[in-house]
Amino acid sequence: KEFIIRGVTHDDNVTKIAILGVPDQPGIAYKIFSALAKANIDVDMIVQSIRNSDQNVIDMVFTVTKTDLHQVKAIIDDIGKEMETLGVIVDDNVAKVSAVGAGMLGNPGIAANMFGALAKAGINIEVISTSEISISCLIQADKVTEAVNAIHQCFFKD
Amino acid sequence: KEFIIRGVTHDDNVTKIAILGVPDQPGIAYKIFSALAKANIDVDMIVQSIRNSDQNVIDMVFTVTKTDLHQVKAIIDDIGKEMETLGVIVDDNVAKVSAVGAGMLGNPGIAANMFGALAKAGINIEVISTSEISISCLIQADKVTEAVNAIHQCFFKD
Ligand SMILES: C[C@@H](O)[C@H](N)C(=O)O
Numbered sequence: 162k163e164f165i166i167r168g169v170t171h172d173d174n175v176t177k178i179a180i181l182g183v184p185d186q187p188g189i190a191y192k193i194f195s196a197l198a199k200a201n202i203d204v205d206m207i208v209q210s211i212r213n214s215d216q217n218v219i220d221m222v223f224t225v226t227k228t229d230l231h232q233v234k235a236i237i238d239d240i241g242k243e244m245e246t247l248g249v250i251v252d253d254n255v256a257k258v259s260a261v262g263a264g265m266l267g268n269p270g271i272a273a274n275m276f277g278a279l280a281k282a283g284i285n286i287e288v289i290s291t292s293e294i295s296i297s298c299l300i301q302a303d304k305v306t307e308a309v310n311a312i313h314q315c316f317f318k319d
Numbered sequence: 320k321e322f323i324i325r326g327v328t329h330d331d332n333v334t335k336i337a338i339l340g341v342p343d344q345p346g347i348a349y350k351i352f353s354a355l356a357k358a359n360i361d362v363d364m365i366v367q368s369i370r371n372s373d374q375n376v377i378d379m380v381f382t383v384t385k386t387d388l389h390q391v392k393a394i395i396d397d398i399g400k401e402m403e404t405l406g407v408i409v410d411d412n413v414a415k416v417s418a419v420g421a422g423m424l425g426n427p428g429i430a431a432n433m434f435g436a437l438a439k440a441g442i443n444i445e446v447i448s449t450s451e452i453s454i455s456c457l458i459q460a461d462k463v464t465e466a467v468n469a470i471h472q473c474f475f476k477d
């Protein structure tokens with residue numbers, strides 16, 4: 162299957178929020194994101210990886226705009242207390258960079274190439290989320306231009 | 320912005336692989352996924368959330384087909400030893416369910432609704448990965464039909 166990478170996009174109006182140690186049981190994701198939806202907060206990435214402890218808790222990571230940060234923090238602090246989580250991390254020193262295309266699946270080298278481009282530029286990948294049409298990474302905010310150039314170079318050899 | 324959810328998809332030919340405690344430094348994601356690409360392994364989801372420890376390590380989670388599992392395990396076990404990771408988890412008791420549409424961003428309620436549908440069906444969400452056009456969840460394998468029906472019901476009220 163032919164993979165067509167259409168472009169490299171970026172977004173620097175991003176804040177990463179991590180709720181540490183939410184109960185890993187049905188209803189929790191709903192609770193968190195319905196509270197944000199109720200406040201009309203746009204959520205971009207949502208990333209939940211695996212339970213990393215013997216207790217039934219898991220970290221929930223998502224991104225919102227820098228403008229919504231204040232309001233989000235208030236909502237999440239409340240939820241965090243109610244769920245007795247291990248804490249909340251707010252990191253606005255991030256930017257999102259994505260390789261966008263079609264038919265990502267069936268082309269194992271695409272993600273490797275994108276990660277390789279960032280590695281070559283010495284840029285650490287902090288969060289990864291993928292879909293059939295995109296590979297998105299959160300990186301340090303001030304590296305975003307470098308990152309876009311590196312990935313673009315890798316796929317389009319300008 | 321109008322969100323159009325086009326459908327609910329699922330995939331039960333899925334195995335979840337987690338490499339626990341990989342070094343969180345440039346070049347690591349490249350190393351893992353170029354090794355898989357070299358062996359022509361198709362990787363579907365890649366999910367990396369946040370560092371969950373004071374040491375500079377992080378968990379890398381991805382999915383491959385059940386058919387590739389054997390070969391993937393061999394590759395990842397080698398990489399794991401070389402990187403001195405904390406271990407590898409292989410879980411083939413999972414299936415993937417996705418809500419697919421357009422313009423996900425700008426519609427905070429969509430993810431909440433999907434998570435709510437799963438919660439109402441008592442289905443635990445194990446992994447989450449999103450993009451502008453899709454919200455994907457890994458759930459227990461034998462819940463996939465129930466999950467698809469629940470999400471479909473929620474969005475299409477059949
Ligand atoms: C953590 C959260 O995703 C939980 N497992 C749920 O199903 O809602």
Ligand SMILES: C[C@@H](O)[C@H](N)C(=O)O
Pocket residue numbers: 276280284285286287341342343344345346347348349367377379
């Ligand atoms: C863990 C992995 O993503 C690492 N941070 C890298 O940049 O390759």
